[in-house]
Amino acid sequence: MLTSARSIASKTSKKISIASSAFVASNTEKLSIHVTSRNTMVQYKKLSTSIAATSAIAAFSTFSTPLRVQAFAPTSPNTAVTYDGGKSFMPTRHYSTTLSAAVLEMDEANVSPKAVNALDSRVAATAEYYSFVAAPNGRSGIMSIKFREEDYTAPIIPDIQIQAEVTDSSESGMFGGIDAKAMDQAKLAAKQKKGTQGDDFIGKAVVFEDGRTGTIIAQRSPMAFVMCDFNVYDAEDVQNDKAISILGRRSTIPVSDALFGSIIDCFGNPISIANAKASSTDAVDRAIFAPIPKVSDIALINAPMLTGSAMVDALAPIGKGQNMLIIGQDTGVGQRDLVIGAVKSQVKNKGAKCIYAITSRDEEEREEVIQMLKDAGVLDDIVVVCARDYDGIDHNEESMAADAAEAITVAAAACSIGEALALTKGEDTLVIVDNIDQHKSFWDWTTRVLIDKYGLDSVVKDDREGGASSEMRGFYSSLIQRAGKFNKKNGGGSMTLALLTNLAGQFGGADDDGSQVFSSDDFAVSSEKVKERIKILVDKKIPLTPENLRKIQIPLPSASDSEKTRRIALQQTDELISMTDGQIWLDESLYNKGQRPAMDAQRSITRIGIGADTKSRADAPAMRGLAGGLRFDFAQAASLEGAGVNSGGDKQILKKKAYLLAMHQDGGQERILSDNCIVLLAASMRVFDESIRDGGVAGTEKGQSIISGLLEHVQKIAPAALADIDSSLDLSDSVRSELEEVINKYFA
Numbered sequence: 001m002l003t004s005a006r007s008i009a010s011k012t013s014k015k016i017s018i019a020s021s022a023f024v025a026s027n028t029e030k031l032s033i034h035v036t037s038r039n040t041m042v043q044y045k046k047l048s049t050s051i052a053a054t055s056a057i058a059a060f061s062t063f064s065t066p067l068r069v070q071a072f073a074p075t076s077p078n079t080a081v082t083y084d085g086g087k088s089f090m091p092t093r094h095y096s097t098t099l100s101a102a103v104l105e106m107d108e109a110n111v112s113p114k115a116v117n118a119l120d121s122r123v124a125a126t127a128e129y130y131s132f133v134a135a136p137n138g139r140s141g142i143m144s145i146k147f148r149e150e151d152y153t154a155p156i157i158p159d160i161q162i163q164a165e166v167t168d169s170s171e172s173g174m175f176g177g178i179d180a181k182a183m184d185q186a187k188l189a190a191k192q193k194k195g196t197q198g199d200d201f202i203g204k205a206v207v208f209e210d211g212r213t214g215t216i217i218a219q220r221s222p223m224a225f226v227m228c229d230f231n232v233y234d235a236e237d238v239q240n241d242k243a244i245s246i247l248g249r250r251s252t253i254p255v256s257d258a259l260f261g262s263i264i265d266c267f268g269n270p271i272s273i274a275n276a277k278a279s280s281t282d283a284v285d286r287a288i289f290a291p292i293p294k295v296s297d298i299a300l301i302n303a304p305m306l307t308g309s310a311m312v313d314a315l316a317p318i319g320k321g322q323n324m325l326i327i328g329q330d331t332g333v334g335q336r337d338l339v340i341g342a343v344k345s346q347v348k349n350k351g352a353k354c355i356y357a358i359t360s361r362d363e364e365e366r367e368e369v370i371q372m373l374k375d376a377g378v379l380d381d382i383v384v385v386c387a388r389d390y391d392g393i394d395h396n397e398e399s400m401a402a403d404a405a406e407a408i409t410v411a412a413a414a415c416s417i418g419e420a421l422a423l424t425k426g427e428d429t430l431v432i433v434d435n436i437d438q439h440k441s442f443w444d445w446t447t448r449v450l451i452d453k454y455g456l457d458s459v460v461k462d463d464r465e466g467g468a469s470s471e472m473r474g475f476y477s478s479l480i481q482r483a484g485k486f487n488k489k490n491g492g493g494s495m496t497l498a499l500l501t502n503l504a505g506q507f508g509g510a511d512d513d514g515s516q517v518f519s520s521d522d523f524a525v526s527s528e529k530v531k532e533r534i535k536i537l538v539d540k541k542i543p544l545t546p547e548n549l550r551k552i553q554i555p556l557p558s559a560s561d562s563e564k565t566r567r568i569a570l571q572q573t574d575e576l577i578s579m580t581d582g583q584i585w586l587d588e589s590l591y592n593k594g595q596r597p598a599m600d601a602q603r604s605i606t607r608i609g610i611g612a613d614t615k616s617r618a619d620a621p622a623m624r625g626l627a628g629g630l631r632f633d634f635a636q637a638a639s640l641e642g643a644g645v646n647s648g649g650d651k652q653i654l655k656k657k658a659y660l661l662a663m664h665q666d667g668g669q670e671r672i673l674s675d676n677c678i679v680l681l682a683a684s685m686r687v688f689d690e691s692i693r694d695g696g697v698a699g700t701e702k703g704q705s706i707i708s709g710l711l712e713h714v715q716k717i718a719p720a721a722l723a724d725i726d727s728s729l730d731l732s733d734s735v736r737s738e739l740e741e742v743i744n745k746y747f748a
Contacts, residue, residue, distance in 0.1 A: 125201065126243035127224065130453060135231040135402035142405050143214065143226040143233065144449050145206075145244055202478060203250040203289025203412075209243075215251040215288065217408050218475060220446055223453070227405045250287035253413050255420035258283070260353070263370070263384040266409040271388060286420040288412050292481040299487040300616040301608050304623075304729065305352060305430060305496045308345030308670025309338060310680060311597055311663040314627035316584050316604040319618030320352070320428050321485025321494035324606070325576055325583040330502045333586040333598050336369065337667030339432045339498055340376050345670045347381045352428040352496065353421055354378070357414035358386035359407035359438055361400070369434060376668065385414045404442035408479075411436065415482045415497065422486055422493030429493065435500035436479070440572060443472055473579060480579050501576060503569050518544040522557040530554055582606035582618075594699035596666050601634045620673055622731040626680040630659065657697055658688040661707065664698035671711075674722035677731055678714050679707055681739055687747040713746045714739065 127145040135141045206214040206226050214228040224246075253268040263271040266288070301319035318324050328335040343354045358369050366386055373379045387406045411433045418429035450458045460469045483497035522544075523534050533554060534544065542548060546556055577583050584604045591598035608618035619627075637656035640649030662679035665671070682688060688696070688706065696702040715722065721735045 122248045123245045124204065124248040125246040127206075127246060128243060130223065131449065132228075132233040133399075133401050134233065135399060140214075140402060140406060141228045141231045141233060142401050143228055144446075144453075145224050145226060146453075147222045147224065148243055200291065201246055203287055205247045205249055205251045207245045207247065215409070216246065217289065217405055217412075218442065218446055220450060220471065223446075223450065225405070225446055225449075227409055231402075250289060252285035253288050253416050254283045255286050255417050256283035259383045259417065261380045261382075263386060264413075265388050266385060266406060266413040268413070271386070284420055284424055286416040288409060288416050289478070290416055290419060290482065292478065293484045293486065293490075297486060297490050298484040299492075301485045301494075302615065302617050303485075303494075304618060304620040305342075305428075306345060306349075306620065306673055307338070307342035308672070309341060309597060309663075309665055310671065310676040311599050311601075311665075312338070312342075312584060313620065313673070313676060314623050314663065314680060315599070315601050315631060316582060316606050317608075317619035317623065318496060318498070318582070318606065319485075319608045319616070320496055321483060322581045322606070322608050322618055323480050323483035323497040323499065325580040326498055326500045326586070327573060327583055328500065328502055328586045329588045333588050333591040334596065334667065335500050335502075335586055336372060336434065338584070338586070338597050339434065339500065340372055340378070341665075341667060341670045342498070343373070343378050343382060343430065343432065344376045344668075345672075346430055347378045348670075349672065352430040352494075353418075354382040354430045354432070355414045355417045356382055356384050357411050357431065357433045358384065359410050359433065359435060361387060361403035361407065361438070363389050383414075383417055385410050385417070400441060401445045404438040404445065407438035408442055411439075411479055415479065415495065418495040418497075419482065422495045423491040426492040428496070430496045430498070431483075433479075433497065433499045435502060436476075436576075437502055439476060439479070443475055473575065476576065477579055480576075483581075499576075499580070501573065503573060516546055518546075518549070518557060520544070526555075526557065581608050595660065596664055596699065601631055602638070620729040622673060622677050622725055622729055623680075625731055625736075626677060626684065633659070654689055654692060655683075655686070657692050658683040658686065660698040661688055661692065661696070661703050664703065664707075672726055673729065674725040675711055675715075677725055678711060678722075678739065678743070681731075681736070682710060682743050685740065685743060687743060710743070710746060714742050717742050 126148045128148055130144040130146050132144070133142040201216050201219050201224055204216050206216060208214070208228075212228065212230050214226040216224045217227050218225040251267075253266075255268075259268075265271055298321070301321045303320045304313065305318045305320045305322070306313055307318060312318070316324075326335055326339065343356065346352045346354055356369075356373065358366050360366050360369075366389075370379065370384065370386075373382070373384065387403070387410055414431050414433060418431040421427045421429050447459050460471070480497070480499065483495055485494040486492060520531075520534055520538055523531055526534070533552065537544060537548070549556060582605055585600045586598045587600040587603075588598070590600060606618045609616050617624075633652065634656055637649070637652045640652055659680070662683040691702070691706050694702075696706050718738055721738050724735055725731055
């Protein structure tokens with residue numbers, strides 16, 4: 001006869017202690033026990049033999065796992081609890097309350113990770129309805145809910161003491177599960193008093209009073225915002241006495257190799273399959289909004305994620321496990337060419353597995369990106385996560401909140417796929433999020449909801465004015481900081497994250513001020529005299545740039561709406577830059593001049609490996625030796641442009657042009673590391689100078705012919721030397737000398 005945990009506890013004079021450890025949703029690992037008032041939940045982590053439980057086990061109840069539980073009455077500390085396949089879910093007998101120790105064992109082959117996810121269905125908190133944004137044509141609606149702190153449910157019952165000495169991770173960490181160290185009674189009482197303020201509910205599953213479900217995608221206490229699995233909600237039928245339940249588990253997405261070659265939505269449902277694969281039996285569930293990794297979960301970034309772009313790999317290298325912000329303009333400056341080139345390079349060279357997230361709500365734009373991936377020849381080898389197509393959508397202000405919510409979930413799901421492969425298989429993954437601009441749109445919408453509910457004082461000034469608050473930084477960080485190089489204990493893989501963002505309008509050049517153009521509306525509050533002078537400039541079709549305005553001493557309209565929008569956009573970009581490990585800034589003016597990629601070397605940088613006392617590096621050793629000092633050379637050349645022929649700067653400018661020729665690559669012209677080493681080495685040797693004087697500059701047919709001819713020659717003469725570079729990622733002195741000799745003979 002089964003005896004419940006509570007009844008056993010009542011029979012003993014001392015409280016029962018239960019061993020507890022964290023659960024890894026993506027793996028089958030160490031077995032542990034967690035007791036609630038309703039049942040005993042089983043959680044497990046990978047274990048080759050067994051672990052010793054430091055305390056008694058109360059009892060087992062029915063649980064949805066394909067296991068048969070056999071619990072033997074204890075006679076010694078070596079008494080075992082074994083699990084094997086079967087149809088019986090009930091234990092043959094329960095443990096005596098006098099048990100002091102036991103050894104827990106399990107058969108990994110018969111345990112399904114999905115079963116444990118279903119077990120953690122406890123109600124962690126409750127909330128009440130505030131508002132609902134309906135979404136047309138089957139989209140997911142967005143609900144705003146308010147936490148009920150008085151109904152907060154603790155994760156354990158009060159008459160059973162939880163003491164865990166096994167676990168080393170927590171729910172606030174990357175894996176989810178139970179924070180064993182916080183389960184003592186004093187901390188529990190403090191947590192109940194504190195309510196929901198300190199709890200992270202992002203990603204948690206939500207159950208409504210009618211049984212329908214959703215997922216929390218943002219939390220701004222005392223409110224949370226839920227992406228629902230339905231698009232219509234009749235608020236008049238809501239009964240205030242029926243609380244909305246927030247569960248202890250997070251919504252998940254199934255991950256396996258079978259996803260590659262398919263296009264899926266944010267919950268893993270197929271949209272289309274480009275390269276059908278057999279269904280996988282090793283699928284694992286990963287939380288869509290998994291917490292960011294803790295310091296104890298990660299290792300130093302010390303290997304390059306080669307993009308195939310010489311300019312990026314030399315001047316703003318990306319390390320495996322790094323996050324990188326890729327900044328462009330909405331006019332189009334080659335962002336997608338750059339990231340799709342990186343994906344192509346990984347697929348071609350059997351490098352990192354790639355996941356591409358398309359967050360756009362525009363169907364034509366999504367189709368355009370998918371076609372670009374298809375044209376690059378990578379669609380069959382990657383996972384594409386994107387929003388679903390919804391015919392006839394009218395993108396009004398309210399539906400845009402639903403669009404943005406789906407975009408946020410698409411980005412999170414792509415990260416989950418990359419994390420799962422890194423954690424369970426030790427693989428390197430590259431996740432592209434194209435793009436993150438709707439995160440800001442959604443945040444601004446939640447600000448309006450808070451103001452509507454609680455008034456203007458409920459949000460900080462930065463949020464009210466469209467700026468960046470510390471709370472918003474946390475919202476972004478929950479995505480940005482998911483990138484990481486995981487240590488061996490956690491699989492040893494990596495998840496590299498490239499995040500695209502756009503600036504609206506023109507922001508070109510190292511000096512943003514020079515590219516700004518005002519409109520006559522910006523001078524609406526100016527004096528009549530200034531308005532007359534502005535009208536004269538407009539009639540003569542003279543652009544209202546800061547430079548032109550200063551020449552005739554017209555003050556800049558710094559308080560204008562367009563200027564505020566521009567400054568907020570730059571402030572937003574600065575905030576994103578401060579949260580990331582580096583940025584690649586693609587510049588419109590450079591793009592229009594024909595530079596490919598249009599990367600501004602002065603504003604693009606990686607912050608991995610900066611400092612003499614760090615062992616972390618993002619670049620390949622071969623690139624390190626060839627690109628050292630190159631950023632300084634570019635800056636010096638930029639300062640000397642226009643100085644005149646006899647200024648002494650012509651040699652420096654010629655050197656910059658040589659490197660631009662070496663690093664010029666149109667979309668689809670990705671190179672392996674050894675080829676990039678050839679052209680950079682040649683530029684450093686000044687062998688391009690004569691050709692540049694004759695018109696063979698970057699972007700010209702003559703310049704392209706010079707580079708392709710050199711590469712073909714060296715590949716033919718020194719294949720062993722190039723193979724050494726690609727295998728070691730380094731350029732040894734002997735190989736460098738050999739290549740210099742081959743290059744000199746080619747240009748002799």
